[in-house]
Amino acid sequence: MVQDSIRVLQAHGHKLTKPRRLVLEVLEENEKPLSPYDIQGILRTRGKYLNHVTIYRTLDLLCNLNLAHRMLSSGGFIKCSLDSTEGCHRFMVCQNCGAIQEFADKELCQEENDFAQNFGFHTEHHLSEFSGFCSQCYRKQPQLAE
Amino acid sequence: MVQDSIRVLQAHGHKLTKPRRLVLEVLEENEKPLSPYDIQGILRTRGKYLNHVTIYRTLDLLCNLNLAHRMLSSGGFIKCSLDSTEGCHRFMVCQNCGAIQEFADKELCQEENDFAQNFGFHTEHHLSEFSGFCSQCYRKQPQLAE
DNA sequence: AGCTAATTGCAATATTGTTGCATTTAGCCT
DNA sequence: AGGCTAAATGCAACAATATTGCAATTAGCT
Ligand SMILES: [Mn+2]
Ligand SMILES: [Mn+2]
Ligand SMILES: [Zn+2]
Ligand SMILES: [Zn+2]
Numbered sequence: 501m502v503q504d505s506i507r508v509l510q511a512h513g514h515k516l517t518k519p520r521r522l523v524l525e526v527l528e529e530n531e532k533p534l535s536p537y538d539i540q541g542i543l544r545t546r547g548k549y550l551n552h553v554t555i556y557r558t559l560d561l562l563c564n565l566n567l568a569h570r571m572l573s574s575g576g577f578i579k580c581s582l583d584s585t586e587g588c589h590r591f592m593v594c595q596n597c598g599a600i601q602e603f604a605d606k607e608l609c610q611e612e613n614d615f616a617q618n619f620g621f622h623t624e625h626h627l628s629e630f631s632g633f634c635s636q637c638y639r640k641q642p643q644l645a646e
Numbered sequence: 647m648v649q650d651s652i653r654v655l656q657a658h659g660h661k662l663t664k665p666r667r668l669v670l671e672v673l674e675e676n677e678k679p680l681s682p683y684d685i686q687g688i689l690r691t692r693g694k695y696l697n698h699v700t701i702y703r704t705l706d707l708l709c710n711l712n713l714a715h716r717m718l719s720s721g722g723f724i725k726c727s728l729d730s731t732e733g734c735h736r737f738m739v740c741q742n743c744g745a746i747q748e749f750a751d752k753e754l755c756q757e758e759n760d761f762a763q764n765f766g767f768h769t770e771h772h773l774s775e776f777s778g779f780c781s782q783c784y785r786k787q788p789q790l791a792e
Numbered sequence: 793a794g795c796t797a798a799t800t801g802c803a804a805t806a807t808t809g810t811t812g813c814a815t816t817t818a819g820c821c822t
Numbered sequence: 823a824g825g826c827t828a829a830a831t832g833c834a835a836c837a838a839t840a841t842t843g844c845a846a847t848t849a850g851c852t
């Protein structure tokens with residue numbers, strides 16, 4: 501919900517502006533990653549103009565608050581679809597249809613922390629992207645996954 | 647070793663050219679991620695000029711062969727420091743000094759695969775970046791990690 | 793309603809990435 | 823060793839993405 505993001509935004513002392521609400525709305529509606537200029541384009545088709553600088557700055561802010569993420573695979577931005585996963589953001593990216601599913605798992609985090617600990621590394625944040633095939637694409641075109 | 651990468655390169659039917667060797671050497675020497683233009687700059691200080699297009703194309707190739715990776719955190723490229731980890735590339739990134747340590751773990755992969763399977767997702771590749779503090783930075787400035 | 797720090801838009805610039813095509817070259821074959 | 827050719831490079835032009843400083847606007851407060 502856009503409303504939830506707005507709450508977080510304000511809880512951190514940021515203002516709720518029209519541009520920020522518009523960007524949040526676009527991210528909310530799109531399950532696939534969007535570039536800053538994608539967002540600008542989508543808004544333009546609705547008669548809403550935002551300067552790209554504003555969009556960049558908004559996305560920066562949202563990423564800092566973990567309300568959005570930048571995907572490694574595409575470089576585009578996507579809304580964080582989970583709450584209270586501070587420090588753990590995991591994505592399954594279908595290499596066929598591009599669909600993205602975010603998930604989180606405390607046990608996985610724990611195991612990863614332990615593993616890194618062996619190197620003397622103290623983990624604060626976990627970020628991962630698994631690429632493969634979503635259930636639909638796997639069923640439809642199993643040969644792709646050979 | 648640059649030599650190892652060259653072998654992989656040739657095993658896939660690609661030519662070993664001067665530009666490719668130069669890029670491999672630069673990646674080999676630098677433990678931190680470099681952008682294409684960084685690489686060009688480094689080479690220039692040695693009197694070696696490479697067109698940026700060539701560097702882009704070389705990095706593309708190296709990434710496709712899993713001889714290099716593009717880091718999520720910085721966007722820069724870094725040499726893959728492990729062999730035979732086809733489909734699994736994990737990094738610990740020190741948020742203080744920027745040092746990067748690559749590692750891999752089959753068990754972790756298995757658990758992640760199983761987890762994704764619950765969503766009907768068939769995982770092919772694992773990519774992850776953990777950010778935190780390397781042993782040195784953690785010792786020196788424990789307050790940073792609070 | 794008025795105040796003010798935060799935010800936005802604008803303009804200019806910088807950086808990063810792509811494409812088509814002529815030239816060069818690595819690896820192979822005499 | 824010298825020639826052949828597909829692969830790779832460099833160049834030029836362009837396209838897309840990203841950053842900065844500053845003046846104008848505005849959200850959230852009193
Ligand atoms: Mn998230
Ligand atoms: Mn690797
Ligand atoms: Zn799919
Ligand atoms: Zn460190």
